[in-house]
Amino acid sequence: MAIQAVVFDFGGVLIDWNRDYLYQQLIPDESERRWFLDNVCKMEWVVQQDGGQTIEAGTAELIALHPGHEALIRAFYARWPEMVAGVLDEGVALMERLERADVPLFGLTNWSAETFPYAWERFDVLRRFREVVVSGRVGLVKPDPRIFALMFDEIEKHLPGVQPSELVFIDDNLHNAQAATALGWHGIHHTDASSTEAQLRALKLAF
Structure with a gap:
């Protein structure tokens, strides 16, 4: 047909769209940045918001799991436009x-x-x-x-x-x-x- x-x-x-466009500014060390994006703000978490979970709920959930990274987690959606080139x-x-x-x-x-x-x-x-x-x-x-x-x-x-x-x-x-x-x-x-x-x-x- x-x-x-x-x-x-x-x-x-x-x-x-690429997470690195923002996080290379926030985490200059490549190995540290890769660890953060692979283990904290990982794509599986992003997909939850893509599937309808609110940004507020998703952010709160992730901060509860990784409280030591709160500022970097909040930056993900607060500065999301910087990921779009x-x-x-x-x-x-x-x-x-x-x-x-x-x-x-x-x-x-x-x-x-x-x-x-x-x-x-x-x-x-x-x-x-x-x-x-x-x-x-x-x-x-x-x-x-x-x-x-x-x-x-x-x-x-x-x-x-x-x-x-x-x-x-x-x-x-x-x-x-x-x-x-x-x-x-x-x-x-x-x-x-x-x-x-x-x-x-x-x-x-x-x-």
Whole structure:
């Protein structure tokens, strides 16, 4: 079947978000910084907020576990914008080529409902998708199949009768791409724009 739509993850594909952008200022020593980000403000904790837990609750919970790091923990969301460097130009250029070719585009992102508005307001590329599903708003995170089901429902409103095999999902997280593939979509693990473009063209997408 021909590809009918492409779904983009945002962070790491279109938006340059990295905890190091903030914490290299706060913890100059690389080994100390890596320990902190691997053991305190680790991604498993970030995903809790991405899944709908409030920043206030998540911060309090982590401080209770690591009271000696309270200032560094509070900085995570207090200075969260400093983790966002801007757009990833090559990823945006790829998205724009698909857009010009009239390929229906959708967004599926793991993102806190409280921080997502910052990016939504500042990066117009995010407002150019037909529909966007934000994990923090729906209380589910990738790779949970249920969030893909919600995305599919939104796509089907625009493309009645669309089949999973007619959808592509692009994500910089391998597990998320694999989850899409397991559901019958074409999951692409995004490592760089040229590789992703080659995989899209292998699926006979003309853009």
